[in-house]
Amino acid sequence: MNLLHSPELADRLAAAYALGTLRGGARRRFEALARQSPTLRATALVWQERLAAMTELQTQEAPSANVWKRIEIALRRDAEARATKDGRSGPPARVGFWRAAALAGGFATVAAFTLAAYTGSQLTEVSAAPQIRYVAMLHDDRSAPAMLVTFDARHGTLTLKRLGPFREPSDQSLQLWALPPGAAPQSLGVVQGGTVVHLTAAEGQLRQVPALAISLEPRGGAPVGSGPTGPVLFKGAFVPTT
Amino acid sequence: MDPSNDPQLIALLDRLANPSLPLRTREQAFRTLYELTARKLYGLALRVVGNRDWAEDVLQEAYLQVWRTADSYRSTLSPPMAWLGLIVRSRALDFLRRRASERADRTVEIDGELEDSLPGDAANPMDTQQASEAAWALHECLRKLEARQREVVSLAYLRDLSHGELAAQLKLPLGTVKTWIRRGIDQLRGCMGRFA
Numbered sequence: 001m002n003l004l005h006s007p008e009l010a011d012r013l014a015a016a017y018a019l020g021t022l023r024g025g026a027r028r029r030f031e032a033l034a035r036q037s038p039t040l041r042a043t044a045l046v047w048q049e050r051l052a053a054m055t056e057l058q059t060q061e062a063p064s065a066n067v068w069k070r071i072e073i074a075l076r077r078d079a080e081a082r083a084t085k086d087g088r089s090g091p092p093a094r095v096g097f098w099r100a101a102a103l104a105g106g107f108a109t110v111a112a113f114t115l116a117a118y119t120g121s122q123l124t125e126v127s128a129a130p131q132i133r134y135v136a137m138l139h140d141d142r143s144a145p146a147m148l149v150t151f152d153a154r155h156g157t158l159t160l161k162r163l164g165p166f167r168e169p170s171d172q173s174l175q176l177w178a179l180p181p182g183a184a185p186q187s188l189g190v191v192q193g194g195t196v197v198h199l200t201a202a203e204g205q206l207r208q209v210p211a212l213a214i215s216l217e218p219r220g221g222a223p224v225g226s227g228p229t230g231p232v233l234f235k236g237a238f239v240p241t242t
Numbered sequence: 243m244d245p246s247n248d249p250q251l252i253a254l255l256d257r258l259a260n261p262s263l264p265l266r267t268r269e270q271a272f273r274t275l276y277e278l279t280a281r282k283l284y285g286l287a288l289r290v291v292g293n294r295d296w297a298e299d300v301l302q303e304a305y306l307q308v309w310r311t312a313d314s315y316r317s318t319l320s321p322p323m324a325w326l327g328l329i330v331r332s333r334a335l336d337f338l339r340r341r342a343s344e345r346a347d348r349t350v351e352i353d354g355e356l357e358d359s360l361p362g363d364a365a366n367p368m369d370t371q372q373a374s375e376a377a378w379a380l381h382e383c384l385r386k387l388e389a390r391q392r393e394v395v396s397l398a399y400l401r402d403l404s405h406g407e408l409a410a411q412l413k414l415p416l417g418t419v420k421t422w423i424r425r426g427i428d429q430l431r432g433c434m435g436r437f438a
Contacts, residue, residue: 015427019395020402049376050434052320054399055286055327056377057384063284067298068276071305075269078306155314190339200310220339 003030004037011043018047024170031194081204130154132241133203136212138234140164146234147214149176151206158199160191166233168216175217177228178209179235185213185228190221212238247278248374251322252315254278259312272309280305282323283330290334290400300337304330321374335402383433387426394419395426 003010016022017030034040130152138147146164151157160176168174173192176199177185189199191214213235215228222229257263257271283304287297307329318325384392398408405423409416 011431012427015431016423019399019423019427021398021405021423023404049320049324050380050430051399052324052328053374053377053380054396055331056282056323056374057381057396058282058285058289058400060281060285061288062281063298063301067280067284067301067305068273070302071276074302074306075272075309079265156310190336200307218343220343223344224340 003033004040010040014040014043015047015051017044018051028167035195081202130157134206134238134240136236136238138212138214138236140166140234149212149238151201151203153203156200156202158188158201160197160199162195171219172230173217173219173221174214174233175221175228177213177215178205178238179211179213180209187222187224188212190217206238209238211235248322251275251278255308255312255315255322258309259315272305275308276305279323279326283326286327286330286400287334290331291337296337296341297334300330300334303337304333307333321376324374324376331400338401379434379437383430383437386433387429391422391426394422395430398423 131154132150133153134151136149140146148161150159173190175190176188179185191197213232215232216230254271254275258268284301287300291297405419409419
């Protein structure tokens, strides 16, 4: 049945797509069609917006006062790191700092910001003029272009655009790594979602990184701190634009 | 009439993102934003991750992201609570994924006691403060679903769960989950259309 000729079916699939229950091959087919059909794309966006309201309907509850204290500590560290960075090429601003004030239990959430891909709806595309500071073209093992990566210094955003046909199986994820010379690969985040993916990154993490690579990992990415566990699929030089 | 705090929240986001203001002023705006929204967003984080300590970690990560990306808020054209809610949900889902990959041998543990004590969402009379129009419409439409069905639809979205994962977490037969989701979607389609 041609989805584009059945508005009702298109609407039902768009709702399931936005809800997240449309999975696997059906999800990929829907995405492929939506890329070609503005109507279908708009229908999906409407449903994403409608369902996003679910986040506003939850029962309120007061968090402990510690949360704000930890945020304040993180802000202060952030400001200090920025001051150092602005001074000279200081140490890269690693952002696992708030764990300094960690409460008992839990585990290191060091990767939080490097993993901070805002995979939410496409309604949140950043539009204020980006400042592209670095760019990388990642190739597969046959030297075919597979992924374009740009770093926008203004928003601290890495944007990844898939160029090839490769799609990871649903139980696996792609993970982006910085390959600093003479040091272990550093995770820049797990690449979830569609053709274009945004990850947050601090410029300090990218300075003096000559190359990036993407590995195939279990869904959700390699264990924090472990380095890549799966095969490297794509890699390429990471070059400053100026 | 705008019954929500939207204009106030938008003004705060503008202020905390404005690099020409003194840091102190921006931090004060951030603090006020936190005070106005933390209860709601903590409730959301708690509902997604199902554990208080984890929800606090998520909340902290989310607010730090707000601090760093508030300058992109305006371009989203979203109501402020919707934008904040999406950030919290994204961070909460990342949290669950990291946790799942760190402890692949165990399924995501949801605090059983907490799960029972957490009231479902849209069954309650709505706190209209800060709620967007979209939230009101969804609230009305979810209210028309039967309670268990509403729960399945809500968790599918909030926790980004597949039919199989829902069946496992809620201890329901897969067929039941599929049926409820399909019916839930159809009922929402009928209902939400009237608000559009």
